Amino acid sequence: MAAMRKSPMLVLSMVVSLAGPAAAATDSLGTFGDWQAYAYAEKGGKVCYAASSPKAAGKRKAFLTVTHRLSDKTRDVVQVASGFVYKKGSAVEVVVDGFNKFPLFTDGDGAWAATPEADRALVGAMLKGKTLTVSGVPATGAATTDSYSLNGFKPAKDAIDKACK
DSSP: OHHHHTOHHHHHHHHHHHHOTTOTTOEEEEEETTEEEEEEEETTEEEEEEEEOOSOOTTOOOEEEEEEEGGGTEEEEEEEEOSSOBOTTOEEEEEETTTEEEEEEEETTEEEOSSHHHHHHHHHHHHHOSEEEEEEOBSSSOOEEEEEEOTTHHHHHHHHHHHTO
């Protein structure tokens, strides 16, 4: 399970999908407020995910995703792709609406919840929330905080739930 959570291929798939036309095999399920939903087929089953970018990340290609992967029987896997490599051994803190805090572990430029239960708790807070912040420490440079809008997350999640039953 942990290997799937930090798969570089998952990160690459998401980046390619968010890039647009180059990802011909990826189907858009729609844009919902500040979130987009996508699905694509891979060996062993379908992958569906909702994705959003922070409100201000400069030139970094940062994003947050929630993924269902049928071949692994995983649902609601939360991933942060920061656009920079995190400091080795550091953690990321995700905060929904200023008070619901969730720690994520890091590997390279990604961060994930440690367990499926932690993913479900975070997604539950996201469904009820309005804003989400991600705070982390790069391998070089000062700590960063990215702010995401949760406007449209619920219908985007509904779309991936329907597409990956």
